[in-house]
Amino acid sequence: MCIPEMDVSINDFVINVATANGTGSQSSNLILLNSMFEMGVPVSGKNLFPSNISGLPTWYIIRASDQGYQAPGDKTDIQVLMNADTWFKDIEKVESGSVIIFNENVKLPVERDDCLVFGLPMTKLARGINPKMAKMIANMYYVGVIQHLIGIDQVALEKAVNRQFKGKKSAVEVNLRAIEEGRKMAEEGITWDSPHAVEARQKKEGTFLIDGNEAAALGSIYGGVNMLSWYPITPSSSLAEGIIHWLPQLRETEDGMSTCAVVQAEDELAAAGMVLGAGWAGGRGMTCTSGPGISLMSEFIGLAYFAEVPGVIWDVNRVGPSTGLPTRTQQGDLNLLREASHGDTEHIVLIPGTVEECFEFGWRAFDYAERFQTLVFGFSDLDLGMNNWVCSGFEYPDEPIDRGKVVRSAEQMAAIENYGRYRDVDGDGIPYRTLPGSGLDPILYRGTGHDEDGIYSEDPEVYQKLMMRLKRKLFNARKHLPSPVIREETQKDVGIIYMGSMENSIQEIDDIIEETGLKVSQCRVRAVPLHPDIEAFIERHNRVIVLEINRDGQLYGVLRKELPINLVPKISSVAYSDGMPPRARIYADLILEVLKEGAQ
Amino acid sequence: MSKVIKLNVIDRPKSDYTGGPSSLCPGCGHDQISGVIIQACWENGIEPSRIAKMSGIGCSSKTPAYFLGQSHGFNTVHGRMPSVTTGANMVNKDLVYLGVSGDGDSASIGIGQFIHAIRRNLNMVYIIENNGVYGLTKGQYSATVEKGSKKRKGAPNEQPPIDMCKLAINLGCGFVARSFSGAKKQLTSLMKAALSHNGMAVIDVISPCVTFANNDESYKSYGYVKTQSEELHGVDYIHHFQPMNEVDIPEGGFEDVELFDGSVLRLETLSTEYDYTDPTAAIAALHAAEVDKKHITGLLHHNTDMPTADEDQGLVDTPLCDLSEDMLRPSKERHEEIMARFRA
Structure with a gap:
């Protein structure tokens, strides 16, 4: 071997794990990520997964960086090879001097004399622990090898394993055993010094890892969502599932009755229709989707804008156009969200950049929607929504729920001079509304032209005036929205x-x-x-x-x-x-x- | 002498249930249906503010402007009335949802939403004003037009129809009826029964388009329906607030369908027995009628097996739109607990 002497880099390296999806590698990768996080090492993890359930290549990138850098690094320092399909391409990309850890049972060569190479028969060893689960457990061996290489603390590792398997004793034991075997074999078998190491740092008090979708789900629950309609689509499904997961704990009465309905819709059109229905009836409706869903929802989005119906839609952006790269990330839907639907339309788009903001905009979105009587978009993406990020905790909403200009009683109505559903009596572009069931000034909402009282109209002046008021309403909104x-x-x-x-x-x-x-x-x-x-x-x-x-x-x-x-x-x-x-x-x-x- | 104004059971005159003037073609079947809706809601004594009028796009979907002027409504987008109604129903289950749609709206662009609303047993009355043509775009065939039927202009239709009643029965809908806009008594009784039903109630109303398809070769013309339709039974609606001794007992055989609110739909046997509880019998009868180029009208099917979409949700009693902040937002203490759990 002709490896030059080098300094050990502390908390500054990138691990790339190449596996096939459906092999349970998400667990082993999260254990690595979480155990480093437990040690206070600033880390980030990126899951690069295919649009597939089993068998296609997946990579997981973990970056440790004392500088707090969270982007995937420019190069890989520790490459783990588990997948035959990408084996040679993965090897080719590795730079000279890097570490390569591989599964010998894949039975493919690693011909890189310029790298630090270590192999274990991971699948065979795993079979020795549990033949049925060998494919899953095999991944734990590279966790053990990396633990030895970079010096992951055993207490932190055990905590991460316990968290990953939710304290389930048998699973924790089996996986810890595999990790330990891997670590011991690395201790005995690796003759070279590792160029990378972790060093414990003071873990920031009160921090934890969470993905943006779960954060937005919790935010929506704190925002008082009454109706979630959704149609499954990557990468937004876990936002809906997050709400479904948390509702029983956070939004049920003592006798188990819910304050939020959940409807899995037949398609995105219906999901959007349900949001409008809920908003029209005075509730807080939301749905979550990705770009293709927004395309389908566009007709309803225009109706909400024109008929002034509140509602919330989250777009967790994936790569377009069309079906695109369904499991990759992009910020390609901004234009779509801003002006979705035909004719002159514009919409409020909230753009969180952190998991804390996913939570905050989750609840604020409803307040903006009811305040401005329009649809509000939460605009996230796959990277923010589905990867784990360090979170300092969510701040409890600092403002009470804002239901906007809703007239709920005859007294309130009497106090408004010259009420009309679409009349700008306050001069801020926002009219008052009444709710079905109230008996107060009922109208037939419509997507057709309407005058200030909501009556059908094709009058040129009425139409032009209405469109200018809508423009003014949204223009006024901008200073109330989150500042940069x-x-x-x-x-x-x-x-x-x-x-x-x-x-x-x-x-x-x-x-x-x-x-x-x-x-x-x-x-x-x-x-x-x-x-x-x-x-x-x-x-x-x-x-x-x-x-x-x-x-x-x-x-x-x-x-x-x-x-x-x-x-x-x-x-x-x-x-x-x-x-x-x-x-x-x-x-x-x-x-x-x-x-x-x-x-x- | 002052004129006596007749009031309903909640002391409201019928004028509380009327709407604006219709802009449909004079003689349109849809206007007759609007009249029946007004009559049925008034006679059933439903508070107008409790009714939500829902519609899609088309001639039929314009009609909510012409009835129930004291009720809120939503004229939505083409074929999507069911989803909007679903969202509204989830947050306010106390309203009476009255959906008006057409054959273009429901059998083509909106057939998916029609199907799924039935699958969920959305608690609403779903009226299809069915004339076999797209009126508002000037007379193109719709998907419910019968094979061999011919509108005023153009060639006869060669494709088989989608029978919305058959579809609804197949999907397990708990209340399926067919009627004719000109059969005021039958339609009013069925409409009132539908309003008394808990769950999805579909009424497919043949409603002739006087402008584009009222020629005798059109199977949905006044002339055709009057001669080629058959009532499965006589229908008589008996209000739950009406003492039974005030109700005439029919001379022939009859059967009482008990409805959710305690009202009764009395089915009087005409020429043959018809079992409204058996969905396969209903499908067979509809199929036979299609072969004979006839319409059968009446209560095609009724069952009360399924929970409604909102019952299925296990929601609190108060409509969700009326909940106060303490019910909508977890408390600060609860929030601290959740954060502590994340940090553990």
Whole structure:
């Protein structure tokens, strides 16, 4: 072997585990992730899985980074090989000097003298523990090998195993035994020194790992959702299932009666229809879906906009167009959400960038929907929704539930001068509404043209006035929506405007660019229509990059449309999407290229 | 002498149940059905504010503007009335949902939602105003038009029809009836019975399109239906608040269908016995009628086996739309417990 002497890198490496899906590797990977997290090591995990149930290639990437970088790294430091189908391609990608751990029972060669290689007959060993479960248990052997290599603490590991198998004794024992065997064999068999190690850090008090979908599910429950309609689609199903999981614990009376209905709809059209029905009747209805579902829901989305019916729809973005890459991530639905449906329409889009915000926007979405009597979108993506993120805990809602302008009594009605369902009596573009069953000023809601009293009308002036009020209503909404998160340098060289899950890569991108001597400020958009602070941020910076995970620069397009014309030349688009969670180096290089081109 | 205004059991005049003027073609069957809806809701003594009028798109779906002006309504999108009604029903199960649809709305674009609303046993009255043509787009055939039937202009239809009653019975619907917009007495009794049913009640009403398909070669024209239809039984609705001794006993055989609210639909035997409890008999009768190019009308099928969609949910008694914040948002203490569990 011709491995040069090198320093041990502490808490700064990437593990890539290549397996086939359906082999239970999610458990072993989460055990690795959780045990490092228990030690206080800043880690992130990315599951790259296929649109398939069993047999297709899956990769799990774990990154440890004292700097807090959460993007998948540029290269792999420890490669685990379990899958024959990707074996040679995976080996080919490994850089010289990396560690390779492999399952000897796959019976394929690993011809890399330039790497640190260690193999175990993992499947055979697993058969010795439990022949029926051998395929699953085999994965635990690489956990043991990695534990030895990087020095994972035994207490933390045991805690992670217990958590993974929910304390189920037999499962915990069997898996711990396999991990221990793997570790011991690595201790005896590995002759070289590991170039990577973990070192315990003070674990941030009160933190835990959770995915964005479960966070949004909990937020929705705290937002008082009354009706969840849903149609299964990756990557949003686990949001609905999260609500279904938590409802019995959080939204049932002592005698087990529920305060939220759940309907698995026949399709996304019906799911959207149910949201409108619930909103029309005065309840809090929601659904969750992904891009294809939004396409199908678009007709109803326009009805909600025009008839002014509140409702909440979460879009957990996957890669489009069409069926696209159903299990990969993208920010490709912003345009769709912003202007879904025919005619002049626009919608409120909330864009969380952290799991904490998934929770917060989960409950706020309902308040905005009822306040502005319109549909509100939660815009997440597969990376944020389905991967585990460090969470500092969810803050209890700091405001009471806002039911908006609903007239519930004759006295209230009498106090309103010149009431009409669609009359702007307060001058803020938002009319009052009454609910079915109240007996107060009933109207026939409709998607056809209507006057201020809700009566059918094709009158040109009535139509034009109504459309302008709707525009005013949404324009006024922007200053009430979540303001951008701004991290600003005193030296205003470059400002980066971005959104959503790019939050997890932005600091690394920022650091790479700052290596060139430029100072980089960050501005994370959290809602459309755009908050006025974004305009001010652009004004203050010499150059502004709009950075996003899609091909066409959709956020850039929104900015171009909404910004004053004089600011438009200041902004440049950097948009890139390959289905992967954003790797910092790729985006940083693209930004540097654009900056080099100079002002356009 | 002042005019005596007749009031219903909740002391309301019939004018409390009327709506705006109709803009449909003069003589349209749909207007007759609107009249029956007004009559049935008034006679059943339903508080107008408790009724929710739901519809899709088409001539039929415009009619909620022409009845029950004191009730809220939602004229939704084409073929999607059932889903909107489902969402509304989930958050307010105390309302009486009255859906009006057409054959284009329900048998083509909306057939999926029609099917699934029945599958869930959504608690509503689902009226199909069935004329075999798309009226609002000027007379194209719909999917319920019979093979061999011909509208005023163009060639006869060559495709077999979708029989919405057969479909509903096959899906296990608990109340399925067919009637004719011109059969006011029968339709009113069936409408009142449907309003007294707990769960999905489908009434397929043949409702001639006077403009595009009222020629004698059209199987859904006034002339055709009057000569080529057969009543399965006489129907008489007896209110639960009406003393039984005030009700005439028919001379021939009869059978009483007991309805959810205690009212009774009395079925008087006409020429032959008909077993409304047997879904296969209903399918067979509908099939035979189709072969004979006839319409059969009356209560085709009734059962009360299934829980309704909202009963299935195990919801609190109060309609969800009326719940206060303490019922909707977990308490701060509960929140701390949940967070502690995550952190453990």
